[in-house]
Amino acid sequence: MRKYLFIIKTQIMSNLQYVFNIVFGFIGYFIMLFILFNLWKYLYSDQSELINGYTMTQMTWYVIVTEILWMSLGGRKLCNKISKDVRSGNITYNINKPYNYIGYCLSTHLGDIFVKGLIYTFLGMLTGLLFLKSFPDLTLVNIIVVLITSILATSISALIIIAIGLISFFIEDSGPFYWVYSKIILVLGTIFPIEYFPNIIQKILNYSPVYVVSYGPAKLFVDFSWDKAISIVLAQIIYILIAYSICYFIYKKGVKRINVNGG
Numbered sequence: 001m002r003k004y005l006f007i008i009k010t011q012i013m014s015n016l017q018y019v020f021n022i023v024f025g026f027i028g029y030f031i032m033l034f035i036l037f038n039l040w041k042y043l044y045s046d047q048s049e050l051i052n053g054y055t056m057t058q059m060t061w062y063v064i065v066t067e068i069l070w071m072s073l074g075g076r077k078l079c080n081k082i083s084k085d086v087r088s089g090n091i092t093y094n095i096n097k098p099y100n101y102i103g104y105c106l107s108t109h110l111g112d113i114f115v116k117g118l119i120y121t122f123l124g125m126l127t128g129l130l131f132l133k134s135f136p137d138l139t140l141v142n143i144i145v146v147l148i149t150s151i152l153a154t155s156i157s158a159l160i161i162i163a164i165g166l167i168s169f170f171i172e173d174s175g176p177f178y179w180v181y182s183k184i185i186l187v188l189g190t191i192f193p194i195e196y197f198p199n200i201i202q203k204i205l206n207y208s209p210v211y212v213v214s215y216g217p218a219k220l221f222v223d224f225s226w227d228k229a230i231s232i233v234l235a236q237i238i239y240i241l242i243a244y245s246i247c248y249f250i251y252k253k254g255v256k257r258i259n260v261n262g263g
Contacts, residue, residue: 036063066191070185081105145229
């Protein structure tokens with residue numbers, strides 16, 4: 001565990017040198033929030049009106065949180081890195097290293113996005129206060145729980161993307177799989193809460209990655225309840241175990257394939 005924490009620390013220190021690049025990258029995020037904020041203002045004739053259980057303020061904060069989680073993730077970069085390692089054969093140098101390749105990729109990525117996540121969270125909260133002039137009614141303990149679910153959500157997303165990248169052991173390019181995954185999360189988990197979809201789709205989404213990587217933390221931020229928090233954290237723990245197991249299975253199969261082919 002200490003070596004993975006050291007990898008995270010090293011990546012954080014490295015990314016502190018690019019703070020201004022991250023801040024400039026927030027411009028696109030701000031434009032998207034501005035568009036969505038005006039969309040919700042148009043849809044809600046009264047700010048206290050409820051649509052599928054959400055006020056306009058709650059909907060705006062929901063999108064702010066989900067966009068922070070998604071924009072700070074950098075999933076395409078992680079997927080491309082793993083795919084490149086596999087296709088170039090560079091992954092063979094990591095097989096006998098004193099660390100697990102999956103743990104190494106996860107630790108490196110978490111270190112990469114730590115600084116970006118902090119900056120986007122700070123600027124995102126300021127943007128929300130600028131637009132809405134109010135903040136969700138949360139206690140310090142509630143905020144800590146939301147942060148924990150956000151970290152778990154990011155870890156799950158990273159593991160799923162690692163699994164997608166490792167598919168490159170068996171196909172030429174895993175990029176299309178990442179494209180499909182990213183669009184599912186963007187459309188079904190970032191712009192709209194699960195409650196906005198038909199009941200049949202809601203039942204599916206409640207068991208999908210959408211529930212644990214985007215909906216969960218954002219839902220707790222805008223409408224916190226302990227029952228919901230426990231349900232989300234348990235679901236996230238289960239998803240982490242499943243996602244890691246899938247990564248491990250694909251990786252072992254891929255390494256075995258390399259050994260069999262004399263790689």
